[in-house]
Amino acid sequence: MKKGFVFDLDGVITDTAKFHYLAWKDLADEIGIEIDLKFNEQLKGISRMDSLERILAYGNKSDAFTTEQKEALAEKKNTHYVELLQDLTPDDLLPGVQEFLNDAKAQNVPCAIASASKNAPFILEKLGVQDAFDAIVDPATLTKGKPDPEIFVRAAEAINITPAEAVGFEDAQAGLDGIKAAGMYAVGVYSGEELHGADLIVHHLTDISVAELLQK
Ligand code: GL1
Numbered sequence: 001m002k003k004g005f006v007f008d009l010d011g012v013i014t015d016t017a018k019f020h021y022l023a024w025k026d027l028a029d030e031i032g033i034e035i036d037l038k039f040n041e042q043l044k045g046i047s048r049m050d051s052l053e054r055i056l057a058y059g060n061k062s063d064a065f066t067t068e069q070k071e072a073l074a075e076k077k078n079t080h081y082v083e084l085l086q087d088l089t090p091d092d093l094l095p096g097v098q099e100f101l102n103d104a105k106a107q108n109v110p111c112a113i114a115s116a117s118k119n120a121p122f123i124l125e126k127l128g129v130q131d132a133f134d135a136i137v138d139p140a141t142l143t144k145g146k147p148d149p150e151i152f153v154r155a156a157e158a159i160n161i162t163p164a165e166a167v168g169f170e171d172a173q174a175g176l177d178g179i180k181a182a183g184m185y186a187v188g189v190y191s192g193e194e195l196h197g198a199d200l201i202v203h204h205l206t207d208i209s210v211a212e213l214l215q216k
Pocket residue numbers: 010020043044045046047048049051078115116117118119120
């Protein structure tokens with residue numbers, strides 16, 4: 001029996017994964033590195049600085065910038081990304097999310113956010129669902145990023161359940177690996193790329209119910 005839900009944000013609650021891609025692609029272009037959607041899969045779930053490092057390594061430019069320059073590049077990407085978020089509204093919740101969260105609340109099932117994004121609180125507010133979550137793990141307090149299970153273990157702790165009592169939702173392979181390594185039941189939210197190791201794959205949260213998942 002499961003007792004709580006742990007959600008990734010980008011690509012699970014809302015389609016902000018596309019804005020991250022746009023902002024990273026623009027920045028990469030500017031420094032002469034061409035990235036595509038296939039490469040972008042490797043960035044999903046990965047923190048801002050780690051994403052930048054992966055892009056630089058991909059373009060053989062790992063040593064081309066100082067730490068200060070890298071920080072400025074990451075900041076530039078974020079400024080662009082935050083601009084792209086300005087028009088987000090509750091209509092941008094992915095199909096079934098609002099209903100699923102309402103249902104969880106009605107049944108007193110705690111929900112947490114486990115996202116590497118430092119913009120998570122801002123996005124949840126824009127979407128009008130900040131009150132649906134009992135906890136948001138602060139990614140700045142983590143020692144390791146996804147696929148390490150740390151963020152998922154911390155999310156379960158924050159809602160007072162064990163990882164074995166949690167169902168985790170992810171659209172990225174690194175996240176799914178983290179959920180499984182934490183010992184949770186893993187729901188993969190399919191976004192066009194193959195996902196491995198999920199206990200269940202759905203296209204949208206409309207495909208499953210709170211009651212059904214609590215039985216897992
Ligand atoms: C960071 C990265 C994004 C993405 C998210 C996780 O978000 O920059 O590309 O990988 O983590 O979904 P942020 O910059 O908002 O902290």
